[in-house]
Amino acid sequence: MNIHRETAPPVLPVKDIHWIQPEEIRFPNGNKMYLVRDDALDAIRLDILFPGGAWDEPKPLVCHTTIDTLREGTPSRDAATIAEIFDYYGSYINTYSTRDYAGISLYALTRYAREVLEILEDIVYNPVFPDKEIQTYLKKQQQSFLIESEKVTYQSMSAFLEEVFGPSHPYGRRILPAHYDEITSEDLKAFHLESLLGNTCYFILAGNVTDPLIKDIQKRFGKESNCRKSSERQITSSFPVVAHAVKRHVPRDKAVQSAITVGKRTITRNHEDFPALSFVNMILGGYFGSRLMKNIREEKGYTYGIYSVIQPLRYDAHFSIRTETGTEVCRPALEEIYRELRRLKEQPPTEEEINLVKNYLMGSLLQSLDGALARADMIKRLTTTDTPLNYPERFANAIHTITPEKIRIITEKYFDPDSFIEVVAGSC
Amino acid sequence: MIQYASFTLKNGLRVLVNPAPQTPLVAVNILYGVGARDEDPGMTGFAHLFEHLMFGGSRHIPEFDRPLQFAGGENNAFTNNDFTNYYITIPGDNLETALWLESDRMLEPDFSQQTLDVQKQVVIEEYKQRYLNQPYGDVWLLLRPLAYKKHPYRWPTIGKDISHIEQATLAQVKDFFYSHYAPNNAFMALSGNITLEKAEKMTGKWFEDIPARKIKNRNLPGEPQQQKKATLHVERKVPANAIYMAFHMGPRLSGAFYTADLISDILSNGKSSRLYQYLVQELRLFSDIDAYILGSIDPGLFVISGTLMGGTSMESAEQAIFDMLESLKTEPVKERELTKVKNRLESTWVFSMDSILNKAMNLSYFEYLGDASMINTEMKKYHRVTPADILAEAQNIFREENLSVLYYHAI
Structure with a gap:
């Protein structure tokens, strides 16, 4: 066959992102459940999302500890029994918590979904937080935390968040080893009752969704008495958000690499500029072909990887460029980071670069919506940041129609190099 | 399918x-x-x-x-x-x-x-x-x-x-x-x-037009049977002591592989697993502990690694692990426990095969092992494993002269 290897095959841009807004069911108690159907999967995942997070905590770690120890016992089942039943049916329970919310995911084979839902109901509504188990749990967590906090990436990121939001803000507050000693079962019981059960929560059911299954979940989690009224949180401005540029150094002995974080506060997903901001972030450091990666990894070899990331939270957001470099090349790497920030304005992307990033972003959007679990993850990201569920379409439209002028405006508005906070953990 | x-x-x-x-x-x-x-x-x-x-x-x-x-x-x-x-x-x-x-x-x-x-x-x-x-x-x-x-x-x-x-x-x-x-x-x-x-x-x-090439013959030295326990102590600036135990085990395509994989799950897959229940929850000797196999094609390693709680000595940590292994060597595993680890494997498999990328990777991998159709028989091979197989394989693997231990001391 006669082929021309120098010539690229024609490329079709992604037009349809295949986003279908999920079906929505409202329980009698006000809780909402989203359905993401995939009959080909012989399993389900049920997520329960509890808004609240660090905003509702009387002290650090309470939210995280509460959600993570629900399975440590109920009046009728101890921790070992609960673990054995989930494991026996091939089920997995994951709990997670961010500064904005806590959540629990149940993974189950279709044929055993009912058996494990019964246990899930029990641990969500009737946890007893037994003292001995809680203290063991906290000791383990403390030890893992000590290991994690040895890492330069952790040190750099936590100092950065403290600089951006301030040390008392729920997004900027640091975790200290001593915090693990201060948690009691009473804290967890109170938080469970007031925050987890007190707020309206969300359910996302993905996979092999059947009517009997929906009814079963509704029967267990939709009871009138189980949920109090929804409470919309009022965020006051009592937390000072630091807006000025600072440089901070976290000293570290004998680290062969330093972790750099350069960034600032930015806008949330609901802001009209957000899709365009994501676009410019992509160009700068959002993917493997980005300017930062090309320059600092692929041309200079200063690092194994460098990325810039926008982290939209529920009430606020931050943006940061993150990398780890050898200590001897830390300075030059920092200089190149600022050079690339300036270059965004001085050498705006060409039409070719814009089209490349457009196509790439659309492709990766398609990937992030592929499959029931991926779509459920998208719903999770959106509901926990109060973003309307038509967001993927809004995003796709904004990307399709972005112009060089819009890119210029975004660059000026959000990427002024003089406004950035710089944190380095390790010698530099 | x-x-x-x-x-x-x-x-x-x-x-x-x-x-x-x-x-x-x-x-x-x-x-x-x-x-x-x-x-x-x-x-x-x-x-x-x-x-x-x-x-x-x-x-x-x-x-x-x-x-x-x-x-x-x-x-x-x-x-x-x-x-x-x-x-x-x-x-x-x-x-x-x-x-x-x-x-x-x-x-x-x-x-x-x-x-x-x-x-x-x-x-x-x-x-x-x-x-x-x-x-x-x-x-x-x-x-x-x-x-x-x-x-x-x-x-x-x-x-x-x-x-x-x-x-x-x-x-x-x-x-x-x-x-x-x-x-x-x-x-x-x-x-x-x-x-x-x-x-x-x-x-x-x-x-089609890329020419076939002469591939360098693979002539790897076999690993001789280990004769005695190997140990290494190191000191590092880390927050906690840790122990890493590695036993030699069978190659990827042997029946022993599936048995060993299930043994590692009995020991540490899930919160009801033995190492977690006894050594972390009950005795509180470890903050975390894991047993897993490397999954290599040639004869591989069965690894047990644990981070010690402050106050646990290396000797008692190692002894506690040995005690757990000893019970696998002497008492047949109960049907319910074996069914449990098989169900968990099945569920991991079902979720992972939901992804086209995982399917493509597994098809390539099994074809490299010899036959892509193994993608559809893999679960059956696990299901065939009996309590007697587990007992025999535990006796075969968990021998002191088959073991290498790395003691990682925090300073």
């Missing part, structure tokens, strides 16, 4: 196709039958360094990533001791872009001194980031040579000494490519929005 079709091009390239019309995407996976075990002991880390070089452009195409990104594709790769795996997911409409790129680098990557110099530097930073600058990061640099004396599994994929990477020359790199990278040493799988007809037509178009 995962439905797939397969065919072989004239140059020996094996192609597996799994149509999944409900997704707009297609996953393209190419596994090359070369890993760190194929390296010369004086030139370790080459398979992994080479993986980096495969992204530096190819004979007719100056850049790999850019055209792929322009087509909306994502890609990455990994290297392990047994093979090197490259993968792409891309909108089905643009599949041809992926095949164009993959075929050109299979034909010949662009061997430039500039790319080599930069990627050597990147790999050295990767080495520092992953192996030197993380607490416990150097464990595998220490444990592999403790457990293996002859077999090339004695070094990790990053290499046994970073100087091997620093000294790599362009001539060595080229030689490595032509002795290992070839259509007749590659296993390609396509999963997602594709039909068999389209796959035949397009792979024929882009791959």
Whole structure:
């Protein structure tokens, strides 16, 4: 066959992102459940999302500890029994918590979904937080935390968040080893009752969704008495958000690499500029072909990887460029980071670069919506940041129609190099 | 059942196709039958360094990533001791872009001194980031040579000494490519929005004219039977003591492999597992503990690793693990416990096979092992394992003279 290897095959841009807004069911108690159907999967995942997070905590770690120890016992089942039943049916329970919310995911084979839902109901509504188990749990967590906090990436990121939001803000507050000693079962019981059960929560059911299954979940989690009224949180401005540029150094002995974080506060997903901001972030450091990666990894070899990331939270957001470099090349790497920030304005992307990033972003959007679990993850990201569920379409439209002028405006508005906070953990 | 079709091009390239019309995407996976075990002991880390070089452009195409990104594709790769795996997911409409790129680098990557110099530097930073600058990061640099004396599994994929990477020359790199990278040493799988007809037509178009090459014979030294317990003590600046125990076990294609995998699950898969229940929850000797197998093709390692609670001595930690292993060697596992670990394996498998990329990777991998159809018999092999098999295999593996232990002391 006669082929021309120098010539690229024609490329079709992604037009349809295949986003279908999920079906929505409202329980009698006000809780909402989203359905993401995939009959080909012989399993389900049920997520329960509890808004609240660090905003509702009387002290650090309470939210995280509460959600993570629900399975440590109920009046009728101890921790070992609960673990054995989930494991026996091939089920997995994951709990997670961010500064904005806590959540629990149940993974189950279709044929055993009912058996494990019964246990899930029990641990969500009737946890007893037994003292001995809680203290063991906290000791383990403390030890893992000590290991994690040895890492330069952790040190750099936590100092950065403290600089951006301030040390008392729920997004900027640091975790200290001593915090693990201060948690009691009473804290967890109170938080469970007031925050987890007190707020309206969300359910996302993905996979092999059947009517009997929906009814079963509704029967267990939709009871009138189980949920109090929804409470919309009022965020006051009592937390000072630091807006000025600072440089901070976290000293570290004998680290062969330093972790750099350069960034600032930015806008949330609901802001009209957000899709365009994501676009410019992509160009700068959002993917493997980005300017930062090309320059600092692929041309200079200063690092194994460098990325810039926008982290939209529920009430606020931050943006940061993150990398780890050898200590001897830390300075030059920092200089190149600022050079690339300036270059965004001085050498705006060409039409070719814009089209490349457009196509790439659309492709990766398609990937992030592929499959029931991926779509459920998208719903999770959106509901926990109060973003309307038509967001993927809004995003796709904004990307399709972005112009060089819009890119210029975004660059000026959000990427002024003089406004950035710089944190380095390790010698530099 | 995962439905797939397969065919072989004239140059020996094996192609597996799994149509999944409900997704707009297609996953393209190419596994090359070369890993760190194929390296010369004086030139370790080459398979992994080479993986980096495969992204530096190819004979007719100056850049790999850019055209792929322009087509909306994502890609990455990994290297392990047994093979090197490259993968792409891309909108089905643009599949041809992926095949164009993959075929050109299979034909010949662009061997430039500039790319080599930069990627050597990147790999050295990767080495520092992953192996030197993380607490416990150097464990595998220490444990592999403790457990293996002859077999090339004695070094990790990053290499046994970073100087091997620093000294790599362009001539060595080229030689490595032509002795290992070839259509007749590659296993390609396509999963997602594709039909068999389209796959035949397009792979024929882009791959058929790549010549078959003579692959360097794999003649690996077998690992001699270990005669006595091997130990190593190290001191590091970490927050807690840790212990790493490695026992030799059977190869990937033996029945013993499946039994050993289930034993590792009985010990540590899930919160109801034995090590977690007794050593973490009840006795509170460890803050975390894990048992797992490496899953390598040649005879592998069964590993138990644990982080000790402050106040637990190394001796009592090790003894407690031995006690747990002893009960596996003396008492047959109950049916319910065995069913439990089988159910968990099944559920992990069901969720993982929901992804087109995982399906493509597994099809390539099983074809490399000898037959892609193993993707549909894998679960049955686990189901066949009996309590008597578990008992016999535990007695076979958990012997003191079959053990290497790394004691990692916090200072």
